[in-house]
Amino acid sequence: MKYTKLMSMSLLVLMLAACGDVETKTPTSAPTQQEVDEEVDDDKGTEEVNEANEAEVSGEETAPAKPLYTLNEANWSFKPIANAPSKVVLLTIDDAPDKRSLEMAKTLKSLNAPAIFFVNGHFLDSDEKKAVLKEIHNMGFAIGNHTQTHADLKKLTEEEQRAEIMQVSETIEAIIGEKPKFFRAPFGSNTDFSKALVKEQGMLLMNWTYGYDWESKYQDANALKDIMVNTEYLTNGANLLMHDRVWTAEALGGIVEGLRAKGYGMIDPATIQGVTGQ
Template sequence: MSKVIILLMVMGITGCSKAVQTTSIVTVPKTEVIAPVQVEVPQIVTTEHVVSAADQKDAAAAVINNVKKEGLRVALTFDDGPDEKYTPRILDILKKEQVKATFFVVGEHAKQHPQMMKKIVDEGHAIGNHSWDHLNLAQAATDKIQSEISSTDDVIKQITGVAPKLFRAPYGAVSPQVVKESQGSGHQIIGWSVDTLDWDGKSVAQILANVRKEVSPGAIILQHFAGGKHGDLNNTVQALPQIIAYLKQKGYTLVTVPELISAK
């Protein structure tokens, strides 16, 4: 009898799982022709990612995408920064136009650019948590979700003295566990109702058209202040003054997300 060694690679479905190599020994008679051996590997399922449609619907309902209250108010929001290239230009425009916005920061970027973080807060803007490294938390294990949120909270507070109370999930992707962990750590979960698609390399005209088409009272408008397709957000910067001018022309008051939520 000869022995054939078969190596099996078993990968868990959680985002933090690593490959585990196991060895199986199959005995094959010498007189028989050795053919490929198929071994059925049991499917590994983690209960963290078995989510019912009802639970997922409840998770989505926990996200604040707009705020329907009396008055013409909207909130400009920016994701994924800060950086040293686009963040200063956006802040300068907002300062010139006397507009306050909300910045959802990525923890590792905040750590790399503490002066930009201080500038955002010093100029009166609101800060929100956007995870540590923009991981899709809806596919992550519970401990990873916790660390992504808490690490970002910690670095924001360390740099600015502000403990963020807003959280926006990367890609807007939420799960019941993301909702549980973010709300459990004292955050309101913020989405958006107007996606400018500025990150996708849209032209200035297209960005402005997206705002005109989708904006309504209580809207939360999504833009970016770092990253973007091929790292280019020049059109975001160029479109911003036009967006502000259009919204003001239509009678909107531009506020931060906390102001939008608390408005009566």
């Protein structure tokens, strides 16, 4: 019996010692940024962005994201803050929700690719379209203001501009429970008044770096996919403009896959500096 007790106590001591070794191991330090090649670091960062996108587009509630990107108004692209990945693009869809927005949102969600859907208020004139917008928002996509009637703001009075911007913002808030955080003027046509109003409303004003789907020669899925991925304007942080169009919806999956094949991640709009709450 004494021998058995001694053996049991010895085993217990050994087990506790082993547990202590596991708990007190010091993790290997990660290499510093200077110790890794810039291209490798970009690839690693792109993987991290894509992993983060999976949670964002799933529609699951997550903690507020830290600002990782800031807008560069020189070409409306995005620059990384601190150590955020630089090889990324922002996907945006204008004229939502016309005919293909829900289909496009489902394509993007299946690919874990976040985007901003910029809304025209005149597309929200039925309960069916309001339900579509709510569903897109519930999928985890950001909703932006693209004015009520897609008017050229430079041709309107200040009161007319206010109505174009405020009416759609109020409608969006009534549908999804929050105000839009982004604004894009039709045709990229802004005025001093509209810029001030957008800022007052806590929205980030943006245009785009490049887009092609309104040009006749790119109103074809294959041609559009090719130019969106292979254009000379594709640079780090590019702000990609697309629209709710049949050919764009058909090309969208290939565009995302083509960009990723080139090593580009997708910016989560919630990580852009300057939107409400940041």
